[in-house]
Amino acid sequence: MNVDWTPEQxxxxxxxxxxxxxxxxxxxxxxxxxxxxxTVVRMIK
Amino acid sequence: MxxxxxxxxxxxxxxxxxxxxxxxxxxxxxxxLLKPRVMSLVIFTAACALLVAPGHIHPFTAFVAxxxxxxxxxxxxxLNQWYEAxxxxxxxxxxxRPLPAGRVAPQEALAFGIALAxxxxxxxxxxxxxxxxxxxxxxxxxxxxxxxxxxxRRTPQNIVIGGAAxxxxxxxxxxxxxxxxxxxxxxxxxxxxxxxxPHFWSLALFMEADxxxxxxxxxxxxxxxxxxxxxILGYSLLLVxxxxxxxxxxxxxxxxxxxxxxxxVIFIARAFAVWxxxxxxxxxxxxxxALFKFSLLYLFLIFAALVADRWIGA
Numbered sequence: 001m002n003v004d005w006t007p008e009q010x011x012x013x014x015x016x017x018x019x020x021x022x023x024x025x026x027x028x029x030x031x032x033x034x035x036x037x038x039t040v041v042r043m044i045k
Numbered sequence: 046m047x048x049x050x051x052x053x054x055x056x057x058x059x060x061x062x063x064x065x066x067x068x069x070x071x072x073x074x075x076x077x078l079l080k081p082r083v084m085s086l087v088i089f090t091a092a093c094a095l096l097v098a099p100g101h102i103h104p105f106t107a108f109v110a111x112x113x114x115x116x117x118x119x120x121x122x123x124l125n126q127w128y129e130a131x132x133x134x135x136x137x138x139x140x141x142r143p144l145p146a147g148r149v150a151p152q153e154a155l156a157f158g159i160a161l162a163x164x165x166x167x168x169x170x171x172x173x174x175x176x177x178x179x180x181x182x183x184x185x186x187x188x189x190x191x192x193x194x195x196x197x198r199r200t201p202q203n204i205v206i207g208g209a210a211x212x213x214x215x216x217x218x219x220x221x222x223x224x225x226x227x228x229x230x231x232x233x234x235x236x237x238x239x240x241x242x243p244h245f246w247s248l249a250l251f252m253e254a255d256x257x258x259x260x261x262x263x264x265x266x267x268x269x270x271x272x273x274x275x276x277i278l279g280y281s282l283l284l285v286x287x288x289x290x291x292x293x294x295x296x297x298x299x300x301x302x303x304x305x306x307x308x309x310v311i312f313i314a315r316a317f318a319v320w321x322x323x324x325x326x327x328x329x330x331x332x333x334x335a336l337f338k339f340s341l342l343y344l345f346l347i348f349a350a351l352v353a354d355r356w357i358g359a
Contacts, residue, residue: 019071020071022072023072038168038171038172041172044103
């Protein structure tokens with residue numbers, strides 16, 4: 001990415017991107033657990 | 046702190062402008078798009094209906110139903126913020142939201158809202174039942190299209206008709222358990238529907254300057270404070286008898302009846318105090334602030350009483 005940022009701005013950008021990526025990973029993990037749970041409940045029924 | 050923005054500059058100082066395709070948003074910004082405070086009321090009323098409804102639901106299915114209601118409400122909030130970014134930028138209360146502050150791009154917010162809306166409806170259908178999913182889809186469309194796009198900027202009755210959007214969750218909670226919708230959930234719908242105008246108009250009275258600056262035709266802006274106060278009283282006088290109907294029709298017991306009667310008397314007394322007030326400055330609008338605060342407690346107590354009545358009476 002060719003942008004004219006100071007080191008402080010680059011560090012802040014990286015921190016924000018990391019926080020978004022962690023949130024996305026947690027969300028996807030939660031979705032897997034959710035579908036697993038729905039499947040188990042449906043099978044019990 | 047580094048001032049990242051998609052806009053050229055913000056009041057906090059010179060901003061770093063985002064190159065195309067680069068997002069400056071934090072996870073908190075996406076959470077803010079979901080309007081978590083509004084979500085809490087929606088979750089509460091849906092959960093109450095779920096607990097009041099007759100029959101059995103697996104605890105995990107109940108959790109999925111509430112989660113889908115919450116995500117669906119959040120999706121409505123994101124779509125609402127996407128459409129209203131221009132007026133949010135003009136109001137002090139909303140100017141720092143992710144879109145007007147430039148931390149999230151409009152197309153990101155739109156995609157986020159649509160993805161959550163579709164996802165919540167599909168998961169509700171697959172995991173709970175398709176009637177609950179259909180009502181959820183209807184409530185999202187009602188809030189995002191009927192209220193946000195059609196009504197909010199066009200009519201001072203925006204809150205009245207738009208209030209129906211916030212009244213859907215009890216129908217969803219009930220349908221999740223029983224697979225149908227009977228008299229009691231419709232009465233719960235009517236309670237929230239009639240509660241919305243006094244609640245929001247009492248807020249709009251002391252926040253009138255904000256709405257006026259943004260050009261939103263809220264009733265105090267268009268009709269003035271006097272007619273708004275009369276409408277608040279009118280809707281309050283309609284609301285309280287409707288809250289008593291579940292008891293009068295024998296759908297609930299004395300626990301609910303007592304709570305609805307006592308809190309209803311207080312609600313009407315506060316609405317009368319608003320009606321009698323003649324102040325036009327926010328600083329002198331004590332009765333309006335009191336009614337606004339009490340209206341939140343009132344709705345909480347009414348729905349909590351429905352649950353208590355069902356479980357104590359069972």
